[in-house]
Amino acid sequence: MKDLVQRMLSGERLALARLISKVENRDSELPKYMEALYPHTGKTQVWGITGPPGAGKSTLVDCLAVHLRKQGKRVAIVAVDPSSPFSGGAILGDRIRMQRHSSDDGVFIRSLGTRGKHGGLSHATKEVVLVLDAAGFDVVLVETAGVGQTELDILRLAQTVLVVLVPESGDSIQVMKAGLMEIAHVFAVNKSDRPEADQLVRELVMMVGLNKHDEKSWMIPVHKTQATRDLGVAEVIAAIQAHQEHLTVSGERLLKASEFLKNEVAEILSERLSHTVMAAFDTRSGKEVLEQVLNRKLDPYAAADLISGV
């Protein structure tokens, strides 16, 4: 088992892929793997990329990867798609995307989809990022495909979040306003050759300006991009790297790392608890408790007290 971690640390691709699968499948030996690889973490930058469907996120993410490679950085792309039956699968499969980077050992791409319960995906993504961190990737790009609450949970694990928008009707922006300002550190207005692009840029700049801020706080920059023609991408990268610098200087980096780790610990305990509870309901006294709740002789909160004691 430590052998697998050793092989991953020495750069073996197959070992890395197998470790990630173990995280996805919630392998029972995960604590031991984490113990072995965790001391090697703490160096990677995690960038989150999100935006509405059709904004061109995947193309932009691929561009970011190409630029980062030119800077000599090793890059991992984690494409997270917690798609429901209605949203469908928005992210291209690993194989198609790998083609662009197929001859490059410095790029690693992996898609994560929903397995089991919702909470699991956000937790698994966090641990996949830790594995990639230990594997020595300089930047991990976490791209979320969907537009729901799960994706927002996942973005909390990124230090810098790039929100990709496209010029469309102005109304929709009004709706998103409050929520976007909370998650974005950099805005990219993609497909900026469209006529309404400048209008959208103006609206975003005004939105940013209306937010309270002093000299020390981060002012969200707005950049125009055309990912398909590789235009404006270098500027976006510079903005993200400036935000990373800001995190270090302002002390926010340490705060974010603390939050990330507190949540990771909480999720480990929560996963353990959910197993414990279900096992408790399978015992004889657990079954009696359930029987009493079903018969309305015991309410769920009282049952919770009893079950946690089983």
Added chain:
Amino acid sequence: MKDLVQRMLSGERLALARLISKVENRDSELPKYMEALYPHTGKTQVWGITGPPGAGKSTLVDCLAVHLRKQGKRVAIVAVDPSSPFSGGAILGDRIRMQRHSSDDGVFIRSLGTRGKHGGLSHATKEVVLVLDAAGFDVVLVETAGVGQTELDILRLAQTVLVVLVPESGDSIQVMKAGLMEIAHVFAVNKSDRPEADQLVRELVMMVGLNKHDEKSWMIPVHKTQATRDLGVAEVIAAIQAHQEHLTVSGERLLKASEFLKNEVAEILSERLSHTVMAAFDTRSGKEVLEQVLNRKLDPYAAADLISGV
């Protein structure tokens, strides 16, 4: 406090609304309220209604309510909208929708939105349903606006799920196929005056037919509706009521009730745990643990062991 529950049980609207707010705001006295109202639960039917944006869910839900009122049933509508900044708010406000039923004491409407963490919404919705159950509503219609993973979690609390679709491109159906069959008990093809409606009905019927089933299992019926003209709605209600009958006869009702209550207990404990963990990190020894995790001297799983002992 018991007074508030008593007033709710005797039919006072204001008391009901206040109790629901207490559930939404995770009032610290919730266990006591639940203890008082829980013995009065266990009689309501919970119907879930979902589908892609623009399928006409809200209109259909209002029609269902009107029909159920004609059957003499008291109806509650819970519209759940865990909308992210990208999806926007898809559900009309309570006030607008209330107008149609404003003179009718037998209809209660409430919207629930995201507060705090994701997990919270699904848990709160479950407890709102318990409150409405105790308040004596015969049917609770839980309508989910969005299309993400959170909504699917929420639908698990319904005994019968109606999936509303509209005739559109055939491809999308292929994508949804697997997921839809898992959650639907009845299909409604709404806006069935559109030209591709019959094609969609055929595809759905074929999909249902391909599923393995024996005589005892539920065969998902497919109905055409035009909610705006109140066409086909009676047939949908009959189908849902047939499914409710099937749940009783097959013994599935008891299984579903058990799952509902086990999950409710698990979520109560999980909510409690997350408070405990965050409090533990605020103690002196908790801060030392976090410090060691940040310095990579302790991995998150080992930290979890220590924190649960703080």
